[in-house]
Amino acid sequence: MPAYKRILLKLSGEALMGDDAYGINRATIVRMVKEVQEVTEMGCEVAVVIGGGNIFRGVAGGSVGMDRATADYMGMLATVMNSLALADTMRQEGMTARVMSAISIEQVVEPYVRPKALQYLEEGKVVIFAAGTGNPFFTTDTAAALRGAEIGAQVVLKATKVDGVYTADPKKDPSATRYSQISFDEAISKNLQVLDATAFALCRDQKLPIKVFSIFKPGALKRVVQGEDEGTLVHV
Ligand SMILES: Nc1ncnc2c1ncn2[C@@H]1O[C@H](COP(=O)(O)OP(=O)(O)O)[C@@H](O)[C@H]1O
Numbered sequence: 001m002p003a004y005k006r007i008l009l010k011l012s013g014e015a016l017m018g019d020d021a022y023g024i025n026r027a028t029i030v031r032m033v034k035e036v037q038e039v040t041e042m043g044c045e046v047a048v049v050i051g052g053g054n055i056f057r058g059v060a061g062g063s064v065g066m067d068r069a070t071a072d073y074m075g076m077l078a079t080v081m082n083s084l085a086l087a088d089t090m091r092q093e094g095m096t097a098r099v100m101s102a103i104s105i106e107q108v109v110e111p112y113v114r115p116k117a118l119q120y121l122e123e124g125k126v127v128i129f130a131a132g133t134g135n136p137f138f139t140t141d142t143a144a145a146l147r148g149a150e151i152g153a154q155v156v157l158k159a160t161k162v163d164g165v166y167t168a169d170p171k172k173d174p175s176a177t178r179y180s181q182i183s184f185d186e187a188i189s190k191n192l193q194v195l196d197a198t199a200f201a202l203c204r205d206q207k208l209p210i211k212v213f214s215i216f217k218p219g220a221l222k223r224v225v226q227g228e229d230e231g232t233l234v235h236v
Pocket residue numbers: 011012013014015051053141159160161162164165166167168169170171172192193194195196
């Protein structure tokens with residue numbers, strides 16, 4: 001029995017590169033899809049938000065003099081590409097996935113319509129939310145928090161490059177240690193960078209717990225969904 005009936009899974013776009021320098025690494029995306037398949041087979045309803053950092057990030061465009069909003073729209077389009085790749089890989093693995101976009105590009109993907117997303121989830125289909133929130137100056141973490149709240153997910157699962165929330169950024173401070181759980185208030189008071197501030201505030205207000213775990217660790221998603229001790233739970 002899964003510990004969660006419905007989850008919102010945020011997959012890092014950057015992690016899709018695997019060991020490549022850019023784009024989507026085939027073996028990496030297949031592995032991610034197989035992990036998602038395992039949890040759908042347990043009867044867990046899965047919605048996914050995928051980032052775009054493997055292709056384009058708005059801040060990168062902004063830093064070289066591009067108009068930030070334009071760069072962010074490019075970033076959103078990058079998430080659409082990743083979403084299409086993810087849905088197609090799911091199809092190849094025998095799953096049914098539907099991509100819904102926050103910006104209208106109807107020839108490519110259907111628009112996000114909340115009742116329809118809920119229907120797909122009830123039917124056991126994986127729903128992939130593309131184009132983030134549809135607004136510049138936001139991130140896909142915020143899209144994950146927003147859609148997670150909208151669909152009534154019991155938890156936002158952030159599958160990322162680190163295996164949890166640490167006392168300090170583990171990439172900069174090797175002596176940092178991992179929390180197995182931490183409250184929203186404590187994470188805020190210690191200024192721990194887990195999700196961006198907007199996403200974090202939304203989850204806290206909606207009392208939507210967040211689980212941070214490694215996207216690279218085999219079987220981690222399954223263990224999280226089974227309610228086992230994996231990664232870090234950020235709770236109310
Ligand atoms: N206290 C902390 N605990 C864990 N990770 C942290 C912390 N502070 C900063 N980080 C950094 O946050 C990064 C993950 O967040 P993020 O850039 O949003 O990744 P993505 O959106 O690609 O999943 C990690 O690579 C880690 O270096």
